[in-house]
Amino acid sequence: RNRLATVFWYLKTVDEGGETFFPRALNKEGREYKPWNGNHEDCYRGLTVPPVLGNAVLFYSMVPDGRLDERSLHGGCKPTRAGDEKWGANQWIWNHPHRHNGVYPKRGVKLRKGSKPGCQDRDENCAAWASGGECSNNQAFMHSNCAASCNTC
Structure with missing residues (x-):
């Protein structure tokens, strides 16, 4: 914070x-x-x-x-x-x-889900992180925790 x-x-x-x-x-x-x-x-x-x-x-x-x-x-x-x-x-x-x-x-933010079954984000901040470029800056974490926002599944 x-x-x-x-x-x-x-x-x-x-x-x-x-x-x-x-x-x-x-x-x-x-x-x-x-x-x-x-x-x-x-x-x-x-x-x-x-x-x-x-x-x-x-x-x-x-x-x-x-x-x-x-x-x-x-x-x-x-x-x-x-x-x-x-x-x-x-x-x-x-x-x-x-x-x-x-x-x-609780913020009331829904976790993003991808088009494939089981493809979803694990953190409510994923969309914001992805829009800030973290999918490429922090690939290991983002791809395993924010797959839907990073479009990796």
Whole structure:
């Protein structure tokens, strides 16, 4: 279970500092704005979003094929004016439902069946994995567990 996306709402305007920063963000040319030095306190590398009351920032933590997106690495800069505070609220969108007592809720997804008897998927995620190219990227697993979605039977 991973965080698919985050919406961060700013609940207060901060006059100086307090930005949300993305040190690994890419510019138009596909390069990092300033190569990140690994210092989480260095707020002014990459892309920054200033905290303005009522604004929000939306960013994705996964790429379409399900891998985590290292470019979504982010941090919060401290307000620089004495006595100022940053206030915000997160909304996280997950790629899978939350487990309760170790059990995922049933999704109601039917497993795909092929045209031949006995040809079916063994996991409800097979169709999504197949559309993401996993039939060729992960052949052994996919062909034995997702035969219908991979059209291998």
